Amino acid sequence: METKKISKRKLQSAQTREKLLHAGQETFIEYGFQKTTISQIIKKAKTGYGTAYVYFKNKDDLLIELLEDVMARFYEIANMTYKPTSKKEAYDLIEQQSILFLDMANKEKLMMQVIEEAIRLSDNVRKKWTEIREQFIKRISEDIAYAQKNELARIDVDCSIVARAWFHANEMYLWEIVKDVKTPPIKEIVHNIASIYTGGLYK
Structure with missing residues (x-):
């Protein structure tokens, strides 16, 4: 009982x-x-x-939980299996992830607009966003390290620095989509940034 x-x-x-x-x-x-x-x-x-x-405790606390829930869906994309065997395969996987990532920004636009405002106004939310960003960067860094280990990517570059640059490029377009800034179609954005990224990193 x-x-x-x-x-x-x-x-x-x-x-x-x-x-x-x-x-x-x-x-x-x-x-x-x-x-x-x-x-x-x-x-x-x-x-x-x-x-x-x-x-x-307060609205910040509640918003942080909503933020974590939204970003968990983004992280599912970042956590997709990444084991390319060629530069072409690496490009295809990276392109697919980036398209899904930016598409998710579009689908979650209303909540992401709230999150963007909260990041500017709340130290607690900004701190949580920084933690989440670092999780994404760590995951990208692991993918680059895998490619380096398997002789697909250049080994003269630091995987964590390159990962941070790649995430920043995607994040910039994420916020432009969220804030309704006029941007090219998502597939066009991804083709261009993924081509530069893989072209510079992969052999």
Whole structure:
């Protein structure tokens, strides 16, 4: 009987947390990060103030969890299997990843607009974004190291420095897409930057 009570409490807790996150996402998208208040989110979620603060200290805390959820979908793309056996295969894999990455920015545009604003206004969100960026750069660096080890890429360059430059190129276009800056089609962007990247790095 006690186990059933605990399970029920856990379920209720998970449901309450999910309601707050869902309400937070809708409120942030409607009002933007700066104009959203934790009170608005709590009211929309129809939960008590005391209950809400058990899960999230403030709106920054809630936005960070939403940020992590969105970026997990981006990271699935970055974490795709990368074991090319030729320069052409490396280009094809890199092109595919970059197209999916920028397409995801387009699909998640509304939430990414909130995140972009929050990065500018919140030290906590900016710190979390920096941590997430480093995860992507580390993953790219591992891919470059794999190519170097297998004699596909130049070994006279530092994989972590090249990885950072490649991520910055993709990130720049990600934010331009999010902010509705007029850009060429995604496939055209990727063809150009991926060609320069692989042309300079791979043998």
